[in-house]
Amino acid sequence: MSTELLKAVAASNEWWALGPEIILACAALGLLVLELVTPKAQHRFIPHAAGMALAVVLAGVALNFGKIWDGEELFGGLIRLSMPGQVARVFFLLSSLLVCFLATVCLPRARVPRVEFYHLLLVVTAALMLLAQSNHFVMFFVALETVTIGFYILVSYYRERASSLEAGLKYLVLGALSSAILLFGIVLLYGAVGRVEAGGVVHTGFEFGTVLTFLRENPGNFLATAGALLVIGGVAFKIGAFPFQIWVPDVYQGAPTPVTAFLAVSSKAAGFAVLLLLVHGAFAPLAGVLVPVLSLLAAATIIFGNLSALTQRNTKRLMGLSGVAHAGYLLIGVVASFTVPWAAGAVWFYLFTYLLASMAVFGVMAYVAGPDDSGEELDHYARLARERPFLGAVLAVGVGSLAGIPPLAGFMGKLLLFVAAFHAQLYGLLAVAVVGVVISIFYYFGWIKAAWFEIWTPPAAGTDSPARPLPAGPKWVGVAALALLTFATVLLGFFQAPLSGWLLPR
């Protein structure tokens, strides 16, 4: 590479534009260095350093939110800056910050190395942010694989525990399958589009823009359509949409609670960020094929998620399967966004409310769980509201918001999606969604019932079920974090201005 090119690259502001991701990656390496150079007694500060790094980058992105050129392409079209990309950055940083908090609660209970967890967390966060801004299938695949490989390790992080290892293996096998499907789709697209020379510049079928032009000119191309559908299939795995949801309950149950939260929030949101990016970008001309396919996926996902969550007693499986149902509601928003442009903003609004509520619930789960967090059952919540009223209140608000009960934020998310679906005239999907919401009331309410209503239980017979110790109360950081999440969930229920200002039309 000639020095002139290097100089040109150095002089451009492309590196600045990727500042957040680069800082995170450097911080991730910095954590490992810190572990090497500091005495062992000081290692407990490393998680705080990771949290600080995330908080600083989050503040930086939030302060410079509007200071990008919407549509600017970096590094020869690998990355494309956009407003949805900025929203995604904020989302992933916020989510990772909360995962970092959950990890400081959960990890000390297990005999596992600590620092690597935060290292992986930062790397995966950076990759998630790149993924949501990618504009090239190679960039897209590399970012997605970085995320997925990070998750392989994180899911099986409790390496002395069979359930965690089993979850890791299941995620690995099915994740590899989905990567293969995705890659096959990309290759088909590349093969169909080939190399296009325009104005002396060679474009390939890896670039989103080239694929878009090709699909627009050849709407009926079978190979390209099949490739696009396979790519969507690979993304559906991340979302946990039917029929790619099989891994969800087992992996959610076995993974450490912070990782479950990370999977439930960030991984799902990444899927939707990418899905919105693709269906309104490269695959836009295929709307005629995608709308029926995604509608079918949405209906099946809602029905499957809600029905399978009905009988769950294990809280993590319940969160996983109800999360599948949430993915279904969100898919309705994606379908609606083909005819109602602001529906994409409604999807992001829903994702933010889902983040707040889920993290609050996972926070309570982290405190209620004993050393083995994969076996947490609804019965373990008995008398929670009496013994730890604060945790009980946070749980009620979080679960209520997930159920979409007004006056909580989750209701506003659902309302906006429903209004969008009404505008798009998706009456069938709306009917399915309403049935799904009513079913979901049963299991969400069951959880609140377990924590708040005093149900007479027979005294434990024998010694097989010893009395559970009182869950530890959160320290002040935990109280502050959970109180903030609860407050935001309640506030957004009736005052949406903080989010609607930059997600929805004014």
Next chain:
Amino acid sequence: MNPSNAQLLQLAIATPLGAALIIACGLPKRFSTKLAAAAFTAPLLIALWLWSQFPAENAHQYAYLSTTYTGLAAFGISLKLGLNGIALPMFLLAAIVGLAAGLYALRSGAERLKLYLVLLLVMHGGLLGVFASVDIFFFYFFHELALIPTFIMVGIWGGRDRNYAAMKLTIYLTAGAMLSLLGLIALYVKSGANSFDLIELKDAVAAQALAGHTQNWIGGLLLLGFGTLVSLWPLHTWAPLGYGAAPSSAAMLHAGVLKKFGLYGLIQIAIPLIPLGLQHWAWKLALLAGIGNVLVVGFVTMAQRDLKQMLGYSSVMHMGYCFLGIAALSTIGTGGVVLLMVAHGLSVALLFLLATSIHHRTHTFDLSEMGGLAQKTPVLAAFFVAATMAGIGLPGFANFWGELTVFVALWKFSHALTAVAVAGVIISAVYGLRAAARVFFGPASEQLQRVTAQHPPADLDWKEKLPALILLAALLLFGFYPKAISQPVDQALNPAPVTLTAPAR
């Protein structure tokens, strides 16, 4: 309008909610009860003031309007408050029953009293908000705000079968609320107003009415959703079970006020916006309400042995009259329904209150295990008989005017259904008087004698009498001076000043 009155209206809703927040944040118990008492009282004082200031000459318009933007102005959602002639009596009803329920809760000595008060205050704030909302999104929002505490109160402080009752209540009422929400969103999208503001929706519909078949299916959605919430037969089964299990104050507020949400929605939203849709369903609604609610549920009520279950069924039955009045689709009928809603709200709240007071003395709700209580507690007996008479619709109580007006309207709609409705009055007289006789007169059962030997029953104390008196006074006031309600309602329904049923004095 006077801006300070608009702020007073906001204050009336904010007071209970704010008090709930303060108590929830950990106020000591002795301050909590005082603050709660003040927060239950303030809305009634404000409501009475707003009532006295209400501009009678243009009651069809909204008074005390105020708008607060919440960030979804692009979707036509904003917190818009105001009262018109239909909303005013309902707002007053919510304030009266809320105060009575609150005072009764303060003396109840319930376990975890602070949480009980917090939930009751949230419910009260939500109820006031429902009837003060001009924006139909917030109309729904406040309804849910009041509904959620009901579920929790049934689940924590409920009586027999509370877990099952709470679950059933939650699922039925959430399903009903979701269906009516879909109907409201459909109105928002189909009217083309792109706003949830009822005034703008009315303007949009006045400019161009909705197509006939659109009105029909929106009407179906709204009737199904609101019908579930108001316990239209055969979707009523949650009501007796839920009221049977609910703690008294929650039952008073729900049966007395919150349940009227659906009827109020039909009158305030459906009749002006989708009149053809209602007309399409009028006969089906009337048959369900007349045969199902009035006759079938009426006979079921007669067969009840449990006092609270009987009250639950009787409130389902009385909702039948309200549906019949709406199905008649006339100004007289609608006005009568508003009167009846207020009257029934007051009388059913009084009955639930007294039922719990009876339970404190007899330790049972089973009618066959009671008797002869009148000798020991004459004041309680007098209140109960008066409340029963009001429920039957005896002249002198507000219920009489409501039922009479509904029957007059119904006569034009269908003679046969009027006959059914009048038969319903006889049914309600039978079960009401029989219950009063079983509880207070005749010989006491052995069971009761054993209980009263251990705990000699005292008559109503002042802390019980006060809420009961408030409700009874309101019933009598509107019974002797129904114009207080009928005039603003009449003018809200008829922009031209035409006297309605003229039941003045």
